[in-house]
Amino acid sequence: MVSAALELAGFFLGLLGLLGSLVSTVLPYWENTAHVGSNIVTASGTVKGLWMECVTQSTGAFQCETFNSILALSSDLQASRALMVVSLVLSTLGLAIAVLGMQCTVCLEESAEVKKRVAGVAGCFFLAAGFMTLVPVSWTTNKVIQNFYNPNLPATLKFDLGDCLYLGIISALLSIMGGVMLSASFCEGQEGGGGPGRWHGGGYPYPAGGLPATRNTTNLQMGGMNVNSRGQTLVPTGNGSLGTVHGKPVAAGYDVTGYV
Template sequence: MASAALELLGFFLGLLGLLGTTVSTVLPYWQISAHIGSNIVTAVANMRGLWMECVYQSTGAFQCETYNSMLALPADMQASRALMVVSLVLSFLAVALAVLGMQCTVCLGGSGAAKSRVAGVGGACFLTAGFLALVPVAWTTHEVVQTFYRPDLPSSMKFELGECLYVGLAAALLSMLGGALLCASC
């Protein structure tokens, strides 16, 4: 019974990780314009994500524009896109495998070693998906911090860490924890 509870906990943590990874991948809040200097009251805020760049004006207007060319993007942005999409695909696969292999479901007939192995493979997929989501989040965080402290850049070109980086970090950790619990339960 403890194993079934462990499976359920791992599954729901992995599911939360999938939700967070989806939000982090889709929303444009990876980098937010830094308001530094003597005039912190600004009329415009810029946000960058994996798929688009947005501008928020103090009048309430919010305008987004997708990136025109994938090949014109920096290498870290291209890699981040690919890793996050692969992470999402693996997370969906992990959910399907975990549902099939958990003891509380009647899929795959009965409670045998085969069900346990399928749940374990689902856990391994969650672990891998979490790691794949962690890499672009950490990489982008590093790039933002390094760029922020460059003295040769004007403050108008500096960005701060956006909310999606924090959500992505939490999602990656939840996916890895859920995957570890699923693997430990088999």
């Protein structure tokens, strides 16, 4: 069975991934002004994010302005917004579901199989959230690098990679790692094994308490003898009654399973 420590590690990695993705989504440090060319670096600079653009004045003042019109934004920025928001929602759902499915919690204790599957579902949510965070971060990183090395683009329009891009990549990897650890519960559910109610050694399944407490004692008529299901043979005696012979039932050179 997947250890509780592994599930806890996956839970906390997913939590760290959620916090990192939240910070990356809110803060505007996705693109920083690149000071390139022969000009001396000035004190002012511009940073851009998913929701706002901020400017640092030469006096040290920091002023931000949100993007007012959604329709005026580029398609890649709109897609990045949507993916990051969906990633946050999936991570939050994954945390809530993981609390129900982890072994260290008291929820769903009546069914170990259901508990494992719930933990695996939480891992799938973390995996999806990690990939959704990785897509817009990688997309923006590729765009910034291409624009930086574009010779036809003026130096004033070139940007460097912001801190939120690095944080987004790390957060996505943490969410994916946490999802893999929690999803290991699905792999364990496919293994045969020593849990209660499972089939043991290819035999018939019995409940956790072992063999059934009672058995039917249906009698089988074979020749001139009665054989019950407990392996006892009832044979006629001299006084007209039936006697019991313990052991394997035998009749006319044959037993119940075949030749003697």
